[in-house]
Amino acid sequence: MRMTTDHSGMQVYRASLLHFIQDPAFHEQAYRWHEDGLLLIADGKIVAADDYEVLKQRIPPDLQIRDFRGKLIMPGFIDTHIHYPQTDIIGSPAEGLLPWLETYTFPTEKQFSDPLHAIEVANFFLDELLRCGTTTAMVYCTVHPASVDAFFAASEARDLRMVAGKVLMDRHCPDFLQDTAESGIRDTEALIQRWHKRGRALYAITPRFAPTSSLEQMHLAGELARAYPDTYLQTHVAENTDEVAWARALFPSARSYMDVYDHYGMLRPRSMFAHCIWLDDLDRRRMADTGAAVAVCPTSNLFLGSGLFNFERADAMQVPLSLATDVGGGTSFSMLHTMNEAYKVARMSGTHLPALRMFYLATLGAARSMQLEGTLGSFSSGNEADFIVLDLQATPLLARRTARADSLEELLFALAILGDDRAVAATYAAGRCVHSRDEE
Numbered sequence: 001m002r003m004t005t006d007h008s009g010m011q012v013y014r015a016s017l018l019h020f021i022q023d024p025a026f027h028e029q030a031y032r033w034h035e036d037g038l039l040l041i042a043d044g045k046i047v048a049a050d051d052y053e054v055l056k057q058r059i060p061p062d063l064q065i066r067d068f069r070g071k072l073i074m075p076g077f078i079d080t081h082i083h084y085p086q087t088d089i090i091g092s093p094a095e096g097l098l099p100w101l102e103t104y105t106f107p108t109e110k111q112f113s114d115p116l117h118a119i120e121v122a123n124f125f126l127d128e129l130l131r132c133g134t135t136t137a138m139v140y141c142t143v144h145p146a147s148v149d150a151f152f153a154a155s156e157a158r159d160l161r162m163v164a165g166k167v168l169m170d171r172h173c174p175d176f177l178q179d180t181a182e183s184g185i186r187d188t189e190a191l192i193q194r195w196h197k198r199g200r201a202l203y204a205i206t207p208r209f210a211p212t213s214s215l216e217q218m219h220l221a222g223e224l225a226r227a228y229p230d231t232y233l234q235t236h237v238a239e240n241t242d243e244v245a246w247a248r249a250l251f252p253s254a255r256s257y258m259d260v261y262d263h264y265g266m267l268r269p270r271s272m273f274a275h276c277i278w279l280d281d282l283d284r285r286r287m288a289d290t291g292a293a294v295a296v297c298p299t300s301n302l303f304l305g306s307g308l309f310n311f312e313r314a315d316a317m318q319v320p321l322s323l324a325t326d327v328g329g330g331t332s333f334s335m336l337h338t339m340n341e342a343y344k345v346a347r348m349s350g351t352h353l354p355a356l357r358m359f360y361l362a363t364l365g366a367a368r369s370m371q372l373e374g375t376l377g378s379f380s381s382g383n384e385a386d387f388i389v390l391d392l393q394a395t396p397l398l399a400r401r402t403a404r405a406d407s408l409e410e411l412l413f414a415l416a417i418l419g420d421d422r423a424v425a426a427t428y429a430a431g432r433c434v435h436s437r438d439e440e
């Protein structure tokens with residue numbers, strides 16, 4: 001009788017491996033690169049990532065290695081700011097943020113009072129993220145609690161680590177999208193009880209932005225954030241000059257727009273602020289001191305004409321940074337495309353953003369911004385096995401350009417500038433394949 005060992009929970013992948021252990025902007029030895037590498041996974045967690053030669057003797061002889069040689073495996077991308085209900089209005093032009101919200105966003109979000117619509121969009125949205133190699137995102141639902149149930153149910157079915165929350169919005173928006181200070185908090189608390197830490201779901205308290213919340217709602221949301229310190233908080237700040245002027249008029253005693261959130265206790269670890277274009281150094285200092293993080297949204301900021309994020313000042317103050325698409329203001333689900341635009345935004349203020357930094361920001365940097373290092377974002381042993389297989393020959397041009405790259409930086413730069421969803425050959429979540437480009 002042939003003796004076999006049960007390796008049922010174990011998988012092994014052979015490819016080039018890349019992951020980060022530090023921020024390359026501030027550390028010399030920031031990444032691990034294994035040109036011929038092996039990734040060992042058991043029961044949805046990383047066991048080891050190292051050179052093939054180092055790890056090969058740990059592979060049971062009867063275990064089949066999945067051979068992705070010629071391709072690049074790295075941790076799945078993390079998108080720290082995106083709106084699933086805005087999927088259908090991506091690429092809708094307007095003369096700036098506020099008209100864009102009125103013309104497209106609010107009418108499309110109205111449709112999420114219908115749970116069946118919410119379920120259909122949530123499923124499409126998650127599949128699109130996975131096609132682009134994004135395995136974790138911080139997601140806005142709508143004001144309707146059922147939009148959160150639809151989202152988390154779709155995410156749970158795919159076993160994804162997702163952060164999401166119901167929008168809080170009790171003024172300056174159409175009646176059909178308004179909650180009240182009390183109902184918003186009551187619904188949020190019920191959703192926290194239902195979803196936070198259920199499987200891989202994490203809840204984010206989600207005041208849309210200060211102009212659409214009353215003082216009472218802001219106060220109660222801040223209290224909730226204190227009462228549930230391990231939940232997330234997400235909002236928008238300092239995206240557009242008209243919005244900044246509006247916020248300042250509504251909260252005249254605040255020192256700055258960011259100070260409004262500070263006043264209500266919302267600057268804390270696990271708070272994610274989208275945009276942060278029109279900040280000053282005192283705002284940045286408060287973010288760095290409190291552990292609040294920035295979601296930089298370049299495709300959205302260019303598309304809506306909002307402004308250019310200042311990487312140099314943010315780094316000077318060591319504000320936690322991450323990259324985000326901000327679909328539907330953003331114009332692509334792809335974090336590669338987002339890097340491409342982030343690079344150009346940095347160039348416009350005379351800054352060079354290396355590719356290594358951008359891939360860090362889209363993986364470990366984002367995980368750190370979300371206090372999830374040790375869970376996600378790198379191949380440290382024990383981390384959740386969310387990873388992507390990138391195809392450097394996905395298009396004729398990408399193949400031609402990467403063939404002549406003579407450093408890792410040059411290779412990654414070509415991928416960021418020329419790559420998109422076509423470069424994502426496969427996506428894995430908790431060790432399970434959730435997207436395979438060539439099997440569609």
Ligand code: GUN
Pocket residue numbers: 083097101105208209236239300326329
């Ligand atoms: N500010 C308030 N709401 C929104 C939104 O839905 N998208 C963007 N980009 N900015 C906002």
Ligand code: ZN
Pocket residue numbers: 081082083236274326329
């Ligand atoms: Zn947004």
